[in-house]
Amino acid sequence: MKPPPFEYLRPESLDELCVMLAGTENAKILAGGQSLMAMLNLRYVFPDVLIDINRVPGLAGIEIKRDRLRIGAMTRQRKIELDPLVNERAPIVAEALHLVGHRQTRNRGTIGGSLCHLDPAAELPTIALLHDAEIEIAKEGGRRTLPIADFIVDYMTPGIEPNEVVVAVEIPLWQDGHGYCFHEFTRRHGDFAVASAGCLVTCDASGTIDKIAIAVGGVSTVPLRGVEAEEVLSGTSGDDATVEAALSFCDGLDVLGDFHGSADYRKHVARSVLRKTLKTAISRARDRLGGLN
Amino acid sequence: MSERSIELTVNGRSYSGTADVRTTLADFLRHGLGLTGTHLGCEHGVCGACTILVDGVSARSCLMLAVQAEGSDVRTIEGLAEPNGDLHPLQTAFRDNHGLQCGFCTPGILMTLMELLDEQPDPTEADVRDAISGNICRCTGYQSIVAAAMQAAAELRKGRRA
Amino acid sequence: MSRVVGHPKHRIEDPALLRGNGRFVDDIALPDLLHVAFVRSTVAHARIIGVDVEIAKDMPGVHAVMQAKDLKPALMSLRMPLGASPSSAQNSSTPFVLSDKEVAYVGEPIAMVVAHSRYEAEDAVAAVIVDYDTLPVVTDARVGAVVGAPVVRTELASNVLNKLKVEFGDIEAAFSDAAHVFHDDLLQHRGCGHPMEGRGVLVEVRPGGNSLCVWSSTQMPHDLFHALSAMLDLDENRLRVITPDVGGGFGPKYCLYPEEFALPAAATILGRNLKWIEDRRENFLAAIQERDQYWSLDVATDADGRVLGMKGSLIHDQGAYAPKPVNLPYNSATAATGPYIVPAYSVDVSIVHTNKVPVSSVRGAGYPQAAFAMERMMDLIATELGIDRAEVRARNLIPPSKMPYTKPLKARSGAAMVYDSGDYPASQAEALAAAGWTDFPQRQAAALAEGRHIGIGMANAVKGTGRGPFESGTVRIAPSGRVSVFTGATAMGQGLATALAQICAEELGIEAEQVTVIAGDTAFSPLGLGGFASRQLVTAGSSVHIASKAVAAKAIKAAxxxxxxxxxxLELSGGHVRVKGNSNRGMSLAEVATRLRGAPGYAFPADVDPGLESSIQWKTDALAYANACHVVEVEVDVEVGHVTINRYVALHDSGKLINPMIVDGQIHGGIAHGIGNALFEVMGYDESGQPLTTTFAEYLLVTATELPRFETIYLETPSPMNPLGAKGVGEAGTIPAAAAIISAVEDALKPFAVRISQTPIVPETLFNLIQKGRAEMAARGEAIS
Structure with missing residues (x-):
């Protein structure tokens, strides 16, 4: 189980990287390598060129600018998970990251790598979708920003060109004290989710939900926003009956089945996971609201 | 073949060697440097047997290329014992608690726990189980590993206080 | 009171393993080594039209690409001999070293690439073009057993390899006299062995050629030695097989494999040292598995739930070949009645080929399936008659007054099946008390009131251990005073060396750390059978015990x-023969050994034979029967079908424990394996025979976060069958585990009236059963309590 032959390039600046990307065919970018290296070892992929971006400066780092959290694409998942700013301002990111693989894979794995791999059962794309994140992309002679909804094109297909590279993710922050929950059902701790769900929510002083975002992962070709469920819950108190009504959004999901779960079963699990997620997020919003007052 | 020369530090000692660029770090350590204590159990990043410390953090050496470790400070199972040969308290705890049977997964588990105990000197049993959830052991049922980690943590805390 | 035996001694294996200084087969480097990768079938059944190696053989680093025809000059036959067999004959179901005409499972080896690195070998494997003419595939043994089904290999007239009838007592009378008859159909799937180290073979062509040293990560080096000698027509004096450190066995290494013949044959032809290390995907594709058994059972009872008879059928999936005699279904069928008195029994066994990886034993070797079948029937009786599950078992257990108890069956050796010792009712009672069995209904009701579904389950098991006919043990004190033990039993990580060292040290008055143990090297131990059937401690331990006593007696006599x-x-202590009561007077064992080495022309102590050593091949036909009772508490998330194990109590009676610490480790590992079999491990195939689970991301082994703390209890009823009083422990932990867990899950789901007739039970299957239970109750107009 050894990787096939490839040419190895190791750019030492973003400009050099962009030039390499522009000048190579059938190249793969090696970020944290926690998916790509396994796929190489299994000979599922045969790139002619491997461009290792681990030594490109400026691609890693976490900062908050105004109300946005900016995470460099090469920031290791475990760095994000343990970062005090992230835990304080976007606790759902840390909560979800704890469920990503294992500490050894999070030490190497990067946020940009996970987003570009775009496994529908992975946690980070779902989190990015939930936050309406924006993806910063660079290429030779240019930069652009893509809303996550446009970045997620199809099954394991990100909306970037072969000559482009993701350099950062920008996550609009929710107000302090927002409710959140990321929950998933896996066979074992750290496995890809059979179904996962995330929710961000804020309530006004009366306890009425004034803003809510819902996303589910693991069930379809791509992570999905639960727009209908968001509409059902907005402006309500988020009581159990309304939560149940919101779950009917799962009935309409186009669910993929595989060896670890048929489509019907996954749909059912999604419902169960989403129920727990919504209840926890809403209850946390209320608790944290109480705490702030 | 596209060979690269690689210089790195392993267990405090400088090594230089050459490897084809596609050589995994695990294979380079094992067959290039003769440090066969790091084991390969799956080569697809799940079993954790090949876990080592790269620049202080645990990593699967089957999911890294040797060229990526150029200039790095690597620590492997061979570097745990004291230079005088005394076992590290974690190794002693594994022996005391029967934390290993066939010993094949053991190097990866020890290196994972080295990181945990460094970060979290007073872990709970649940913390230990969480930390080693990415290491598969077919022999022990993990209980003795957890017990060994707890003993080692206590022993290392004593050392820190002293 | 023993000094060394019976105590939790540190293992002598550990220091090297903990330092990374173990020597597993891939750790051994040889000069000018070439590396091998295999071209394996990508289809489950096909005629091979042609194999094109032209591109592959010219690829960088490639030394040779070899097919069956290329190996033929070095082999007496392309067909493998039957392993673990008294005759070592072939038959029409042994596998081929390399297949050149037909392939019968995905993963079957067709050709081998020899290259300067494994990387380059794999490159060339991908460039070998095999032209297949695909043939019909059988993936379900039940379908394969039907007359007219397509055959798994075209050389076969039928897929049914063998049919057996295992019976005793008057089964017709038992059923005609019965107050009740209950029926169930059970689907049992066990996955693969998955030692963390896969298989591996290293061959050294000794200088001068025609002399081979073979290292194999195997459980049976002596069988390989004899088979290789015959297959290569190689003088035994020119062959050595060594088992280096083995990274777990669990059954799959208890087989002769094509790779173990292909490498020595190729090394002979090429005159080069060769290494092949099985990678994990190959381990899924080509190492034996246990897989499927389909049981259909009727049990007859009296009005009180006492079993009068059990009858039925068992269809066993054998896979494409039978590398050794089919012990697995025989074990299952003969072990099913377990620790219970079953007056009449009749089971028809069909062993059926399928186009999948060959089947042989994984930890437990058919016993877990036997226990599952019987224990499920016990639960069925209890449920149907409204009797407590423990009570039904208590009514049927063999009482201690009937020990030794003879089952009217024969072991494979032909010896009577005699349960030698143990108190099964007391074992059950103690385990239940420790687990709080009688309090559980209250706890369950309280949990249910909170909407939590908890359940408790139990299972008993009996395991015949210490399979013979013999094992070798040589104890030698060298003139340096160093003590060595040599055995043909193999160590796969259990701690055999420590246990044997303890047994030896006890008799020689030294410490276990002072003993070196060499297991599984044909140069040191000409005779041996290997590692399987929870046997090494019982058999090799008995030989070492007797040999150590003989050496001690000899040392005293010479001194x-x-x-x-x-x-x-005189007495032995501290490495000396000493005069009792006068510790200053005596001589070291080194001095005795030096004298017994002899010197040319010098006098030798009268009536003492040369050499301070003894070799014993302790023989046995009978087995030492260990017993166990497991009690498990689970919680089921009924929304998704997920099972959490909250508590696990395991009582084992494995006779006299030589090293209680090692025993506990064996039991823990066995239980974890059983939990995997109950809840996680599925080797999936699609209808075309393509394996669906070929990575550890797809095939789920239990990890630390999924397991509870195990609470273990030991009774020590000595076995009268061996001088140690010991019973094996390697498999006992696995055997009742799945049965106990499924019983607990079923108990948790009582509100849905779910009956579980299969293992493993993955969340989706359980979820579907719960939904079915809900629907049936709704149809009957019942509310779910």
Whole structure:
């Protein structure tokens, strides 16, 4: 189980990287390598060129600018998970990251790598979708920003060109004290989710939900926003009956089945996971609201 | 073949060697440097047997290329014992608690726990189980590993206080 | 009171393993080594039209690409001999070294690439073009057993390899007299062995050629030695097989494999040292598995739930070949009645080929399936008659007053099946008390009131251990005073060396750390059978025990001459023969051994044979029966079908424990394996025979976060069958585990009236059963409590 032959390039600046990307065919970018290296070892992929971006400066780092959290694409998942700013301002990111693989894979794995791999059962794309994140992309002679909804094109297909590279993710922050929950059902701790769900929510002083975002992962070709469920819950108190009504959004999901779960079963699990997620997020919003007052 | 020369530090000692660029770090350590204590159990990043410390953090050496470790400070199972040969308290705890049977997964588990105990000197049993959830052991049922980690943590805390 | 035996001694294996200084097969480097990768079938059944190696053989680093025809000059036959067999004959179901005409499972080896690195070998494997003419595939043994089904290999007239009838008592009378008859159909799937180290073979062509040293990560080096000698027509004196450190066995290494013949044959032809290390995907594709058994059972009872008879059928999936005699279904069928009195029994066994990886034993070797079948029937009786599950078992257990108890069956050796010792009712009672069995209903009701579904389950098991006919044990004190033990039993990580060292040290008055143990090297132990059937400690341990006693007696006798002190006044302690009561007077074992080495022309102590050593091949036909009772508490998330194990109590009676620490480790590992079999491990195939689970991301082994703390209890009823009083422990932990867990899950789901007739039970299957239970109750107009 050894990787096939490839040419190895190791750019030492973003400009050099962009030039390499522009000048190579059938190249793969090696970020944290926690998916790509396994796929190489299994000979599922045969790139002619491997461009290792681990030594490109400026691609890693976490900062908050105004109300946005900016995470460099090469920031290791475990760095994000343990970062005090992230835990304080976007606790759902840390909560979800704890469920990503294992500490050894999070030490190497990067946020940009996970987003570009775009496994529908992975946690980070779902989190990015939930936050309406924006993806910063660079290429030779240019930069652009893509809303996550446009970045997620199809099954394991990100909306970037072969000559482009993701350099950062920008996550609009929710107000302090927002409710959140990321929950998933896996066979074992750290496995890809059979179904996962995330929710961000804020309530006004009366306890009425004034803003809510819902996303589910693991069930379809791509992570999905639960727009209908968001509409059902907005402006309500988020009581159990309304939560149940919101779950009917799962009935309409186009669910993929595989060896670890048929489509019907996954749909059912999604419902169960989403129920727990919504209840926890809403209850946390209320608790944290109480705490702030 | 596209060979690269690689210089790195392993267990405090400088090594230089050459490897084809596609050589995994695990294979380079094992067959290039003769440090066969790091084991390969799956080569697809799940079993954790090949876990080592790269620049202080645990990593699967089957999911890294040797060229990526150029200039790095690597620590492997061979570097745990004291230079005088005394076992590290974690190794002693594994022996005391029967934390290993066939010993094949053991190097990866020890290196994972080295990181945990460094970060979290007073872990709970649940913390230990969480930390080693990415290491598969077919022999022990993990209980003795957890017990060994707890003993080692206590022993290392004593050392820190002293 | 023993000094060394019976105590939780540190393992002598550990220091090297903990330092990374173990020597597993891939750790051994040889000069000018070439590396091998295999071209394996990508289809489940096909005729091979052609194999094109032209591109592959010219690829960088490639030394040779070899097919069956290329190996033929070095082999007496392309067909493998039957492993673990008294005759080592082939038959029409043994596998081929390399297949050149037809392939019968995905993963079957067709050709081998020899290259300067494994990387380059794999490159060339991908460039070998095999032209297949695909043939019909059988993936379900039940379908394969039907007359007219397509055959798994075209050389076969039928897929049914063998049919057996296992029976005793008057089964017709038992059923005609019965107050009740209950029926169930059970689907049992066990996955693969998955030692963390896969298989591996290293061959050294000794200088001068025609002399081979073969290292194999195997459980049976002596079988390989004899088979290789015959297959290569190689003088035994020119062959050595060594088992290096083995990274777990669990059954799959208890087989002869094509790779173990292909490498020595190729090395002979090429005159080069060769290494092949099985990678994990190959381990899924080509190492034996246990897989499927389909049981259909009727049990007859009296009005009180006492079993009068059990009858039915068992269809066993054998896979494409039978590398050794089919012990697995025989074990299952003969072990099913377990620790219970079953007056009449009749089971028809069909062993059926399928186009999948060959089947042989994984930890437990058919016993877990036997226990699952019987224990499920016990639960069925209890449920149907409204009797407590423990009570039904208590009514049927063999009481201690009937020990030794003869089952009217024969072991494979032909010896009567005699349960030698143990108190099964007391074992059950103690395990239940420890687990709080009688309090559980209250706890369950309280949990249910909170909407939590908890359940408790139990299972008993009996395991015949210490399979013979013999094992070798040589104890030698060298003139340096160093003590060595040599055995043909193999160590796969259990701690055999420590246990044997303890047994030896006990008799020689030294410490276990002072003993070196060499297991599984044909140069040191000409005779041996290997590692399987929870046997090594019982058999090799008995030989080492007897041999150590003989060496001790000899040392005393020789020293008596040399010191001129009567033997009865001498004792062994601290590496010396000493005069009792006068610790200053005596001589070291080194001095005794030096004298017994002899010197040219010098006198030798009278009536003492040369050499301070003894070789014993302790023989046995009978088995030492260990018993166990497991009690498990689970919680089921009924929304998704997920099972959490909250508590696990395991009582084991494995006779006298030589090293309680090692025993506990064996039981823990066995239980974890059983939990995997109950809840996680599925080797999936699609209808075309393509395996669906070929990575550890797809095939789920249990990890630390999924397991509870195990609470273990030991009874020590000595076995009268061996001088140690020991019973094996390697498999006992696995055997009742799945049965106990499924019983607990079923108990948790009582509100849905779910009956579980299969293992493993993955969340989706359980979820579907719960939904079915809900629907049936709704149809009957019942509310879910």
């Amino acid at each position: 008596s001459h040399m010191l001129d002190v009567p033997e009865e006044e």
